[in-house]
Amino acid sequence: DAMVIQNPRxxxxxxGKPVTLSCSQTLNHNVMYWYQQKSSQAPKLLFHYYDKDFNxxxxxxxxxxxxRPNTSFCFLDIRSPGLxxxxxxxxxxxxxxxxxxxxxxxxxTRLLVL
Amino acid sequence: GENVEQHPSTLSVQExxxxxxxxxxxxxxxNYFPWYKQELGKGxxxxxxxxxxxxxxxxQRIAVTLNKTAKHFSLHITExxxxxxxxxxxxxxxxxxxxxxxxxxxxxxxxxx
Numbered sequence: 592d593a594m595v596i597q598n599p600r601x602x603x604x605x606x607g608k609p610v611t612l613s614c615s616q617t618l619n620h621n622v623m624y625w626y627q628q629k630s631s632q633a634p635k636l637l638f639h640y641y642d643k644d645f646n647x648x649x650x651x652x653x654x655x656x657x658x659r660p661n662t663s664f665c666f667l668d669i670r671s672p673g674l675x676x677x678x679x680x681x682x683x684x685x686x687x688x689x690x691x692x693x694x695x696x697x698x699x700t701r702l703l704v705l
Numbered sequence: 706g707e708n709v710e711q712h713p714s715t716l717s718v719q720e721x722x723x724x725x726x727x728x729x730x731x732x733x734x735x736n737y738f739p740w741y742k743q744e745l746g747k748g749x750x751x752x753x754x755x756x757x758x759x760x761x762x763x764x765q766r767i768a769v770t771l772n773k774t775a776k777h778f779s780l781h782i783t784e785x786x787x788x789x790x791x792x793x794x795x796x797x798x799x800x801x802x803x804x805x806x807x808x809x810x811x812x813x814x815x816x817x818x
Binding site: 627633681694697698699 | 739741746747748749750751754792805806808809810811813
């Protein structure tokens, strides 16, 4: 089935050690999103790609960066993870321009920072 | 920007009863309102959505109503089952959001057998 895939599902990193989370999609959607979700909270948008155009949220820390080498893949790079960055990271896709701007979420990557 | 308020934050019902979750939004330009169900350890999954040109939409036990004048929309689940237990998020999406949605804070629904 077409879907949004996130790897790994669980990631443990050390304080300050760079980490990369990956997302791939088989939906051929032109928009890809990265969200941070902490326990019992709503997903918080970090940034999104509209095709190749990168759109950063104003309050996303510089510590978070993203790459989208092609339509199917998108990466979240955390340059120097702090304890406060421990969270679930959700990737989502969408097809902007269609009648319904439905977002399809991946299963998430849970990040633990030691 | 858009602001979405969701109530209640927690809801406990007996199996077979109905559950209602309400959301209000601030931006009158918002025109698409999805509802997501998130089970523990999983990503949010779309369960139903409604556009601003429709007042109500139903899919089996789940329905959503929209009042554009009052800027609120509600999720209705009838004949609840234990597997309906999850966190539910509403969201509002409009052209003014430049291709992104604003989420409510979520409602934890518990269905007691």
